[in-house]
Structure formats: C-alpha cells, structure tokens
Amino acid sequence: xxxxxxIEDNADDEELxxxxxxxxxxANHIIVAHDGQEALELLFGPEDGERSRxxxxxxxxxxxxxxxxxxGLDVLRRIRSDPRSRFLPVIVLxxxxxxxxxxxxxxxxxxxxxxxxxxxxxxxxxARHLDLYWLLLNESPPCK
Amino acid sequence: xxxxxxxxxxxxxxxxxxxVPWESEPRYRELLAMLPNPIxxxxxxxxxxxxxxxxxxxxxxxxxxxxxxxxxxxxxPESHALVVECCAQLLxxxxxxxxxxxxxxxxxxxxVPVEVTAASSLSDGEMVVEVVCCDLTERKAxxxxxxxxxxxxxxxxxxxxxxxxxxxxELDAFCYAVSHDLRAPLRAIAGFTRILSESCATKTDEENxxxxxxxxxxxxxxxxxxxxxxxxxxxxxxxxxxxxNLSGMAEEVVAELRxxxxxxxxxxxxxxxxxxxxxxxLLRIMLENLxxxxxxxxxxxxxxxxxxxxxxxxxxxxxxxxxNGAGFxxxxxxxxxxxxxxxxxxxxxxxxxxGLATVQRIINRHGGxxxxxxxxxxxxxxxFVL
Numbered sequence: 001x002x003x004x005x006x007i008e009d010n011a012d013d014e015e016l017x018x019x020x021x022x023x024x025x026x027a028n029h030i031i032v033a034h035d036g037q038e039a040l041e042l043l044f045g046p047e048d049g050e051r052s053r054x055x056x057x058x059x060x061x062x063x064x065x066x067x068x069x070x071x072g073l074d075v076l077r078r079i080r081s082d083p084r085s086r087f088l089p090v091i092v093l094x095x096x097x098x099x100x101x102x103x104x105x106x107x108x109x110x111x112x113x114x115x116x117x118x119x120x121x122x123x124x125x126x127a128r129h130l131d132l133y134w135l136l137l138n139e140s141p142p143c144k
Numbered sequence: 145x146x147x148x149x150x151x152x153x154x155x156x157x158x159x160x161x162x163x164v165p166w167e168s169e170p171r172y173r174e175l176l177a178m179l180p181n182p183i184x185x186x187x188x189x190x191x192x193x194x195x196x197x198x199x200x201x202x203x204x205x206x207x208x209x210x211x212x213x214x215x216x217x218x219x220x221p222e223s224h225a226l227v228v229e230c231c232a233q234l235l236x237x238x239x240x241x242x243x244x245x246x247x248x249x250x251x252x253x254x255x256v257p258v259e260v261t262a263a264s265s266l267s268d269g270e271m272v273v274e275v276v277c278c279d280l281t282e283r284k285a286x287x288x289x290x291x292x293x294x295x296x297x298x299x300x301x302x303x304x305x306x307x308x309x310x311x312x313x314e315l316d317a318f319c320y321a322v323s324h325d326l327r328a329p330l331r332a333i334a335g336f337t338r339i340l341s342e343s344c345a346t347k348t349d350e351e352n353x354x355x356x357x358x359x360x361x362x363x364x365x366x367x368x369x370x371x372x373x374x375x376x377x378x379x380x381x382x383x384x385x386x387x388x389n390l391s392g393m394a395e396e397v398v399a400e401l402r403x404x405x406x407x408x409x410x411x412x413x414x415x416x417x418x419x420x421x422x423x424x425x426l427l428r429i430m431l432e433n434l435x436x437x438x439x440x441x442x443x444x445x446x447x448x449x450x451x452x453x454x455x456x457x458x459x460x461x462x463x464x465x466x467x468n469g470a471g472f473x474x475x476x477x478x479x480x481x482x483x484x485x486x487x488x489x490x491x492x493x494x495x496x497x498x499g500l501a502t503v504q505r506i507i508n509r510h511g512g513x514x515x516x517x518x519x520x521x522x523x524x525x526x527x528f529v530l
Contacts, residue, residue, distance in 0.1 A: 012332035019339060066324050095324040095331075097373070118327060118366035120335040120359075 002135050004030045005058035007039040007075065008093075009067050016120070017062070017093075020127035031056065036070025039063075040078055043085060054084050060134040063110070065094040065101055076108045087141035089134055182258070182277040186215045188270040201258070201279055203250040215273065220247035220255040234264035234273060245280065257284050312380070319376050326369055334362035364496075371498035374429065378505045383423050390418040390427065390463065394452045397431050401439045410442060415453040418463065420530045422510050430506040433499040434465045434526055440493055441469035441524065460529055468523040480516055503528075 004021070008014045014032055021030060033039035045055045061079070065072035072092065079085045091112040092105045105113050114130065117123050173193075176183055182198035184191055194202075194210045202218060204210055210218065219227050223246040230241045241262040247255040257280040264273045341347070341355040391414050398412045420427065435450065442448035451466045472480070472487040479485040481504040486497040503526075507514040510530045518524035 010328055012335070013328060016331065016335040019335075095327040097370075098319075116327070116331060118330050118334050119363055120331070120338040123331070123335065 001029050002059040003056070004135070005033065005039065005042065005056065005061045006030055007033045007036065007061065007067065007072070008064045009034050010064070013064070013116070016123065017127065020120075020124045021131060023124050024128035024131045031058070036067045036072065036075045039075055040070060043079070044082065058088070059140050060089045060091060060130075062091050062093045062130070065092060065096060065105070073104055073108060076105065076110060080109045089138065089140065091130060091134065182279065184210070184215070184218075184275050184277075186273045186275070187267070189214055191215055191218070198277070201248060201250075201256060201277060203252055203254070205251075209251060215275070218248055220249045222255070223247045230260075230262060231273075234262060234271070239264045243278075248277070256281060315376065316380065319373060319380070322369060322373065327366065330362050330365055330369075334359055334366075337362075368496050368498070371496045371502070375498050375502045375505065378426060378429065378502055378509070381423075381425065383426070383509060385421055386424060388420050388422055388424050388427050390420050390431070391416055391452075393424075393428055394418075394431055394435060397428070397435045398439075398450070401436065405439075408439070408443070408448070410439065410448040410450060413449070413451045413453075418452070418454055420461075420463070422530050426506045426509060430503050433503050437499060437526075438465055438467035438469065438524075440495065441471070441488075442467050443469070443493070445469055462527050462529055464525050464527045466523065466525040471518040471520050471522050471524045473520055474518060477516055477518070481514070 006014065006017060008017060014034075018030060018032075031042065033042050039061075042056050043054055063072050063075060067075070070078075072094070076090055076092075079088055079090060089111045090109075091114060092101075092110045093114050093116060094101065095116055097115050102113055114126060117126065176193070177195045179195060180197055182201040183193075183195045184198050185193040191210055191213050194204075194207050199205075199207060199210070202210060216224060216227055226244065226246055230244065233241050241260070243259045243261050246258055246260050248258050249255060259278040259280055260275060261278075262273055262275045264271055266272070337355060337358045341352070341359075344351075347355070394414050395412075398410075398414075402408070402410075435452070438450040442450065445468055447468075449468045452464070453466075454461050454463045456462070470488065470493065476487050480487065481500045485501075486495060488495075504514060507528055507530070512528060512530040514526065514528040516524060516526050
C-alpha cells in the first residue's frame, strides 16, 4: 500500500488533514510525525548510521514549515541532501504565504507548495487533488 | 592685478625711483593702520610695516618686535614650505598669491591659523610684498563645532537606523506569526464546525444557519488576516522603480475578475499606452484593489461600466478609474482611505475595509497622491498621481 508521511505538529491540523484524506476515499496509509526530528528518525532511522535503504519509503511527504525542534525547511534540506531520499516527492503544506517561505522551499527543492485554506471544504478538495495527483497520476521516482 | 596691487600701484623695474604709495602717502599708511585685517609689508625680505591688527595677531606689544625681521620668521615652521612656495609665485606675473591657509607664530610661541593673500611689486629694484591676513581662529572653531555636530548626528542616525532595523525585524516576525499562527486555530474552528454540521443529520433551519454563520465568520476573519498581511507587506517590501505598462496590467486584472465571475457583464474601457514609473508588484496590488472595488460596486448595475484613463493637468499625469456603480456619500470621503473603514454594509457589498488603505500606502511609497469623487448611485472616480 502506498504511504503518505504527514509531518505536522498541530493536533487540530493533523486531525483535519486525516479527516480530509479519509473523505477523499483514498485508502492510503498515513503516518504522522509530530516534529522535524521525529520525521527524520522515521525516514532515516534513529542514528545517522550508514544504511543502504531508507527506513520508511513514503510515496509523498506532506511537510509543514513551522515545526518544533528541527524546522520544516531543515527537514527538506536533509531529505534533499541524502542520496537515498533526494528524489522523494515533498509537498510543503503550510499556513504561510510569505514570499520568503515560498522562495526558500522551492530553492531547497520542494515539489509543490500548497497553502492550507481556512475554508474546510476547500481543504478537503485540496487533499483530494493531492491524493489523486501524487498517489495515482504521478509516477514515483525509484527510491532506495 | 588685484585690488591690493592696484592700490599700491604697479611698479615696473624701469620706472626708477618711484615710491610705492604707502611710503609716499601718509594717508594710505593711516588707512592701512586702521584696517581690521592684519596687514604687513616687506621690502627686500625685511618687514618694514605692520598694522595694529597685525600686532594683535602676533601678540606683539609694539612694532619694533616685528619691523626688520624676515617675513618667514612670523610664520609657524609648519607653514614655511608653503610660504617659500608662495614667494616663488610672487616673482612671476600676476605677482599675486590667492588666499591660502597658513599658520603664524605669535610672540609667545603659539600658532594661529590664518588665510593669507599677498601681492608683490618692484620698487628701486627691490621686491615689495604686501600681505593681508585673516584670522581663522573663530572660523576654525566653528568648523570644528560643525564637524563634531555632524559626527554626533551621524552617530544618532546610525543608532536610529539600527533601532528601525530591529523594529522592522520584529514586525516581520509578527507578520509571520500572524500569517501562520492566527490562521491555524481559524482552520480548526472552520473545519470542525463543518464536520459537526455534516454529522448532525437532523438540524433545524435555525441550527443550520448558526453553523453557517460560524463558518462564514471564520472565512471573513481569514480574509481580514490576508488583507492585513498584504497591507503590511506593502510597507515592508523592497521598492524597485521601473517603467510599468498600466494599461496591460489593468487588462490582466480585469480578465482575472471576469474569470472569477463569468456571469457578470461589465464593459471595461482602458486607454492605451498608460505607463508609469513605479514598483510593478505594488502597482499590481493597487490596480487589483481599485479595479476590484469598481467591479464589486457595479454588481447591482444593469449595464456596468469601468473606465481606466489619464488626463494631463498642470504638467502632471493624473490617472483615474471611474465606475458607474454604487458610489458613496462625499460627506464620508475623509474616511475612505483609512484601514477598516467601510462606507457600505458587509451584506450590501462584502469587504474588509483594508483595500483603499493599501492603495493609499502604495501611492505614498511612490510619493504620489490619491483622492476620490463620487455620488450615491452615480458611481465613483478614484484619481491618482504617481
């Protein structure tokens, strides 16, 4: 089964995102990391040892920018700098529309940048689009 | 020939025993003695005359202390090289030295800054040099005071700039927090209300209305936050001045409005070739607000018309955006450009009341002006100069 890794510290946003994906009827498996460090451990294992494979190989990563401990941008930088995960599709999913965040995210190589709408129906719609596009239409890169 | 030279008269080597006037005319001597500027005269490299102001400058009690000495001796050693150079100039036409700054040496060994002007002539084969000084002590003190004031001012400006930079950084952090943190709880309220509303299958119309009100309120607050962020961004963003095609930009903005509301039939007339010098991003935000307003306030007109053009008045280009929409009462025109000021009910025409405040800020950043004319139900004209 295809897996989505959701990196989100806000419990409300987590619940709403999970609900929205359930509504979109895609029977995907969503794993949640609640901060940047937890996300890195899920992906790369607890220590930075030399492993030939990623510990977790999601089809897509949904990344919030403002995270405790390791920030979203640092997570993105880490993912892109590791040969095992450099092609992993990463979608920034955030509240911010600040230009600096957009530029920094694209500079670090995010695949897409989606601003969470306040309107929940729009949010459900966005989740449905993301699900459809990144898990069904898009061909995932070969991942170690 | 300068004034001093004329006064003493040119003395050619060929005119034999003619005396220079200060030797022949006691009246000239008296005049020289009275002048407030220090003046001395040398002949054959010996000082032969000094006036009272000159004695005061040199702190000399009587002229015997000075008469007979070499002119170089009354200058401070620091200025000797300069004086020697000036003497060389005095040997050749026009035999004058324009004002140069030097230092004289007083009887008690102090140095006094002076401005020196000199002219020379020949008398009986000897070189006569007239020297006029101007005491620069006070001017130097004033210059030093100005210099110190300037330095103080620069220090203060640097300090204020630092404070301003810090304040701007704080503002940036604040705006970021508003953008991110204020929207998150709003999303939770809107989202869970929607979920609750959908899961309660049996609701009265009244209950349904209340759910919708909560959701509508969160959306309105979301719009407010976005507009406030735009307003602050307008002041924060770096300004790039360039030539901007306003006609083309207006066409694009209206095309977007048409896409968003394809059901509306609005006639849009734009003058060709409207160009302004300004920041492209900011001018786009401005046109989006102004044309968006015109679009919104003509919603109830059967034949809506929006016009964007320019006139030339007293050498300046005045742009205007005119509509035939709801207009407003000119009595409230003063409130129009303030943040959160609305001249229509939200139910009548939606909006946050931040749009024209944003426009005002953009115009301010361009150093221009903006004003409005309107009549209730007869449309509004917003004019601006960039």
